[in-house]
Amino acid sequence: MNIKEFNEFKKYSEASGVIALVDENIHMELNEYGCFEETVSQSDDYDIASTVNFVSPNFNKNVNESMISKQLYEHVENINFDKRIGYYLSLYAGHVREGDYRLNGSSGGMGTWIFKELFENDLIDGVIHVKENQDEQIPLIYKYDISRNVEEVKAGSRTKYYPVELSKALKKIKEVPGRYAVIGIPSFIMAIRLLAQKDEVIKNRIKFTVGLICGHQKSSKYSDALAWQMGVKPGNLKYINFRKKYSDKPANIYGVEITGTIEGKDVIISRPIKELIGHDWGQGYFKVLASDFTDDVMNETADITLGDAWLDNYINDSNGNNVIIVRNPVINEIIQKGIDSEKLELDTIGIESIMNSQDAHYRHTHDELAYRLYKKDKLRQWYPYKRVEPSDDFPFLRKKIQDMREEISTKSHFFYKKAVEKDDLNYFIKKMKKLSWKYKFLYRILTIQNRGIRNTILIVAKRKFTNR
Template sequence: MDDSLKFKETVLKYDYSYGTGISAYADDRISIQWNEYGEYKPVFMNEAGTETAGSDIPLSLIDPMMDESLNETEVGKELFGQLPDVKFHTRLGYYKDLYAGYVEEGNYRAQASSGGLGTWILKELFEKDLIDGVIHVKENNDPNNPALFHYDISRSIEEINQGAKTKYYPVEMSQVLQKIKETPGRYAIIGLPAYIFSVRLLARQDPVINERIKYAIGLICGHLKSARFADSIGWQLGFKPGDIKKIDFRKKLDHRPAHRYGVQVTGVINGETKTIIKPMKEIVGDNWGQGFFKVKASDYTDDVMNETADMTIGDAWLPEYTGESKGTNVLLVRHPEIAQIIKDGIADQKLRLDEIDSTKMIASQASHFRHTQDELGYRLWMRDKDSDWRPKKRIEASNKLPYIRKKIQDQREKLAKESHIHFKKAVDKDDLTYFTDQMAPLVKKYEQYYSYAYYMNQGIGTLAKKIARKIKS
């Protein structure tokens, strides 16, 4: 089968594309477009496998969902396996140093979603003349493009700082990669695991990209969201879909724990521009475990720690760090030059970091590891049971999961799928209540399953049986 046709008949047909834009960059027959649910998806502009232009880069080698591509462990070994003092952990990948802390220098921490280390390290690379530009996600100011954010290139400290903050929003890289190919220079890129890994696979096939992207900074994130996540938040604050101008998904709230952050939206209500802040816990769909507006491909990765990045940054979801509102990062370092910059930053008191061990690092992302690695086998088994094509992963398909955890997985899948469908209908009806009413019983069932799982873990058998009977009734 033709390489592009195989891509179409597997990844696209069964909806396993992350929407990174890598395929559109590599193959002239593909464009990356919004679908009806606010997700970026590759679209063939004519039939795959025809005689038209295309690319010399096989899609099967650069898309992480294709069976022919290398996996994260294999690419990580190529990049980091021969470094001195490198360690390997099946959960974390290769690494040199592990930390938890934040940036002491300037206002990097205040302007960040968490501890400020992502923007700070990009600034350091730029100031030390190790890069000429940063490829990162910024606000989209193009009035002809409805997307709130896009990948762009920053070439100054001021521009780099504008890319601070987490954006739970779909972006694609085809256009910015084309700019990199057309413009010589040394670049750093920052992104989620699917994006960094896709760039690493592309770099193995494209010598120009390989030569120009010098550093990859990785973020930890539970899953990708569609653009409807932002629309839903905005609508609940009074902004109709399409009327949002800006959104801050991680607004720090003074005197509240780090995980009790807010959301800030600016947009138009009845012809008047307004800015509204609300605690995220008051938003329907705030629970990350429920997976509202989740992109399907996110459920079929086994990479929690962005294993092919030179440095990985996440939130320190640990009790000793979540008590105050300013935010704290966990940090995993692989690249020796970045490792030295971090050590110098600690010595110069620009950074306040604690060394942690692998157990503590894994604990900081415990729920993520459970869903992404421990319970992935069940999701793969379900696809095999249904005789559906699915990507080959490092985790083996397995039905060996406790009953209640299976029910939680099934309900998460239903919540994600139904959130896309019901929100679109709500927009068509111009009725937000339709969406919240349709999702409420699904959320209630999810919460019942979680309560049952909690009591089972506590060993309170009688109460657990009572809840189980209620669930089945």
């Protein structure tokens, strides 16, 4: 692949930083829209290292998640398989009872607790995860780094909807011998699995992978836009907690808490996320393009997958719960011991419960990917090779919703950049509200269609009568 081809295709890259590790002339940089992308420090006739095509999940045409997960888990004793969630030994929903892991986590606290157990059982020497950036020379709030003990890991708990990349952390792994665990979204874990097939040091040193179920990646402008709506202008945000729990609210009703500077004074402000424009995950504000070109919803190549338990039996618990897919037998045994010792409060659940917890996410990311690929085919544009075949066989309204999501995502980047240039947040809000209204209108029509006109009239009439 030459530089011209690379520059054309890189917008579909997962930007994990793995590419930059295998080609020293590739560097990870934030672009003008706050998204990580790869830049090449060579002339136009430079040929990109051949391993780049292999280690990037969206460039690799020959090896997919099904193949990697089969290599990893097919021969595990008592392993099961479902084409929607991949291989699994156990499926759970619940939370950590021990300590303050749940309190300090975004959901049930399982991710940090697993790392704690791996440390205490002398199975790892370090964890590669997303932490608060302490380097003032780097204009990032968060970055991937290595923690060497449980307390450091706990300090980096909670979900971060923020752009990060792995190249610097992976270089440290190659330089410092040890046994490591890593946590990441599906495309990042898959990139590490592909890298491990080309790099023996990475293969031998990364012992465990913890996967997250992730709706999509956000640009850095997402956090800036939330903060600006709360009074902190771009450039003055110092810290953001994307998932502040409310003790009197269901788990899906949470807030945003920021630390920043207003008129020279440091302030801490929190607001319910639903009061802020861009909160609707389905609309895809500030979405990274590559997120719309993955078919791995359940992080199929990870030793354990963790997600939010968006299920009726768990969602009303304000402290949060996880859904858990376990594939690695060592982690499976750790969790079973945690249940037996009452450190964990987990219920065994079925595949359908896992699917129900992520139904909208799976429909968009996996099922309706076929329509997004079809549109690329129709325009004769390149797109990553996926396990899903292009198709136009979708209801009209579902296709229009997909089109609207693409428009919202694309224009959110552009309109926000213009708003910053104008120093006018209202410019962004007005432009995006028009698009959001169109999106919501499509969903209203879809709701009427699904319920039927007669049932919709009865529901509206009942509400009016009840509110008298």
